[in-house]
Amino acid sequence: MKKLLIFILFSFTFSAVSAQGEQPSKFSPKDFECQLKQFIIKEAGLTPQEASNFFPVYREMQKKQRALYDRQRQIAKIKPVDEKGCEKAIREYDNIEIELKRVQQAYHLKFLDVLPASKVYDVIKAEYRFHRRMLKKMTHERHKKP
Numbered sequence: 545m546k547k548l549l550i551f552i553l554f555s556f557t558f559s560a561v562s563a564q565g566e567q568p569s570k571f572s573p574k575d576f577e578c579q580l581k582q583f584i585i586k587e588a589g590l591t592p593q594e595a596s597n598f599f600p601v602y603r604e605m606q607k608k609q610r611a612l613y614d615r616q617r618q619i620a621k622i623k624p625v626d627e628k629g630c631e632k633a634i635r636e637y638d639n640i641e642i643e644l645k646r647v648q649q650a651y652h653l654k655f656l657d658v659l660p661a662s663k664v665y666d667v668i669k670a671e672y673r674f675h676r677r678m679l680k681k682m683t684h685e686r687h688k689k690p
Contacts, residue, residue, distance in 0.1 A: 580674050587670035588663050597658040598667070605651035609644060616640050 584602075585595050619637050624630045655664045 583674045584667055584670045588666035601654050608647050612640050612644050
């Protein structure tokens, strides 16, 4: 009986520890950026020299985009209380969307200064594919949770 009790306790402890190990890790922006960079380098076929010229410009673009996305999130956090406030929020949100496209367009032209057009095209496609894959992966992981 004593052996059975020890076995049950051991089994319970082991299953609790292994269940903790199966939990998905938290999102790491640093890891995400590193994976994105490696994916772009591979998919666009960037040489080390091209990558060292390209990524400072790319990070600059991301920084500007992030600031605009943050402004959008602030607008979306709290619904205005009246129609006039809602209309103002919609217009502001749309203006930020237009500004995001302007930033993207300006930086695509800057990319053309450091990379051939075919590689800029491949970078744009690679970035899109990477984000789609990560979104699918995150969605899949959320659905797997009990």
